[in-house]
Amino acid sequence: MENITKICCIGAGYVGGPTMAMIAKKCPHIQVTVVDLNEARIKAWNDEDVNNIPVYEPGLSDVVAEARGRNLFFSTEVDKAIDEAQMIFISVNTPTKTYGAGKGQAADLKWIELCARQIANISKDNKIIVEKSTLPVRTASAIKDILTHTGNGVQFQILSNPEFLAEGTAVEDLDAPDRVLIGGDNTPEGKVAVQALVDIYANWVPKERILTTNVWSSELSKLTANAFLAQRVSSINSLTEICEQTEADINEVAKAIGTDSRIGPKFLKASVGFGGSCFQKDILNLVYIARSYGLQEVADYWEQVIIMNDHQKRRFANQIIKNLYNTVNGKKIAFFGWAFKKDTNDTRESAAIYVADHLLNEQAHISVYDPKVPENQVYADLDYLNTREAEENKAGVQVITDPYEACKGSHAIAVLTEWDEFKGYDWQRIYDNMLKPAKIFDGRNLLDADKLRAIGFQVRSIGTNVLDK
Numbered sequence: 001m002e003n004i005t006k007i008c009c010i011g012a013g014y015v016g017g018p019t020m021a022m023i024a025k026k027c028p029h030i031q032v033t034v035v036d037l038n039e040a041r042i043k044a045w046n047d048e049d050v051n052n053i054p055v056y057e058p059g060l061s062d063v064v065a066e067a068r069g070r071n072l073f074f075s076t077e078v079d080k081a082i083d084e085a086q087m088i089f090i091s092v093n094t095p096t097k098t099y100g101a102g103k104g105q106a107a108d109l110k111w112i113e114l115c116a117r118q119i120a121n122i123s124k125d126n127k128i129i130v131e132k133s134t135l136p137v138r139t140a141s142a143i144k145d146i147l148t149h150t151g152n153g154v155q156f157q158i159l160s161n162p163e164f165l166a167e168g169t170a171v172e173d174l175d176a177p178d179r180v181l182i183g184g185d186n187t188p189e190g191k192v193a194v195q196a197l198v199d200i201y202a203n204w205v206p207k208e209r210i211l212t213t214n215v216w217s218s219e220l221s222k223l224t225a226n227a228f229l230a231q232r233v234s235s236i237n238s239l240t241e242i243c244e245q246t247e248a249d250i251n252e253v254a255k256a257i258g259t260d261s262r263i264g265p266k267f268l269k270a271s272v273g274f275g276g277s278c279f280q281k282d283i284l285n286l287v288y289i290a291r292s293y294g295l296q297e298v299a300d301y302w303e304q305v306i307i308m309n310d311h312q313k314r315r316f317a318n319q320i321i322k323n324l325y326n327t328v329n330g331k332k333i334a335f336f337g338w339a340f341k342k343d344t345n346d347t348r349e350s351a352a353i354y355v356a357d358h359l360l361n362e363q364a365h366i367s368v369y370d371p372k373v374p375e376n377q378v379y380a381d382l383d384y385l386n387t388r389e390a391e392e393n394k395a396g397v398q399v400i401t402d403p404y405e406a407c408k409g410s411h412a413i414a415v416l417t418e419w420d421e422f423k424g425y426d427w428q429r430i431y432d433n434m435l436k437p438a439k440i441f442d443g444r445n446l447l448d449a450d451k452l453r454a455i456g457f458q459v460r461s462i463g464t465n466v467l468d469k
Contacts, residue, residue: 183218250463337417
């Protein structure tokens, strides 16, 4: 295939938007069009003020500002973009199924299939299709099946190019990735297609960091990378309970084992549990694949990572209840943070949602402050769980844009996201306006517990057994 000059990306979300913005920035000779049926989202990507784009990532608005209108376009004209492009990235949502066979574990590939059918219907010339969504193994064969049986006589090459973005550092991860993984067919046409994508990344990524594999290895590598990272989080979190019962301190334990070069220090931060759109979904996919091949022990092993994570969130909520004299009925609890981690406005699978849900079942009143998450998102997250009516969620939760206001008259503060700004607050002022004894439950080990105790707070940090006097 000749050099790629036009790329289209279907899906303008957390992956499609930033990835395409970076490609456009680094490859000014390629026209990049991001399409989505969601008009409001496309409108936000096109907002004159680049600070209003729908994905918050440090540095992303600058990248978009540089390329938008030059060779980066956001549009709802899906068919036109598909028709014109030589390479099409599929970056749509692949949520865990909420119905039918594989419910709660398998990926729902409805949107992927709809994309494939649309591409098949519109294409009049040969195209390279790139899977960007995180997908279960062998999705490529399903996409291929749909595309090759459309009768248009068009040749499609399917590549797998999983993303390894960490939210909060997506721009850095795109600018200087650890590795770029490209999987394709081992045929002459497949190799040409792989090379076409390699050439795009090679505009800014050193050749030795671009790895090529077969499609299946590429797909499975993505699930496995996330599963291994999540496993580390659950492993360290499983020890927090032991630390809280003994004289051990999880921070000291993590530091001690992290200095072993075979283990390394990353992803050993004890917390209220991991969130984000990928970890849980990818492990559940792995579990589902293993079960579908009858590999029960393998499935049980990976499922335990999720079980531990769910337990950690429940345990944190129960600790708050127990510490507030076994009842939170009518008590105000301030949540610091709703995003699943700092420096992102993404709330998918955030621990805060589940802790809030648990406390709402006990009739608590929750006030939420997060510097980047809007009010409607907080309610949408709780409503999505279907635990109670939307009106009840609205009645039980208040979203407040001032952290000091959020804490006023509260019985306790729960730190659920590790936003740096929380450390710099005037904690004396917060203490003065709270009900006494004023309690802090630090689900991220973010705050300086000794300083807070000096003010008068009772502090519980995950994985430490410092009982308040």
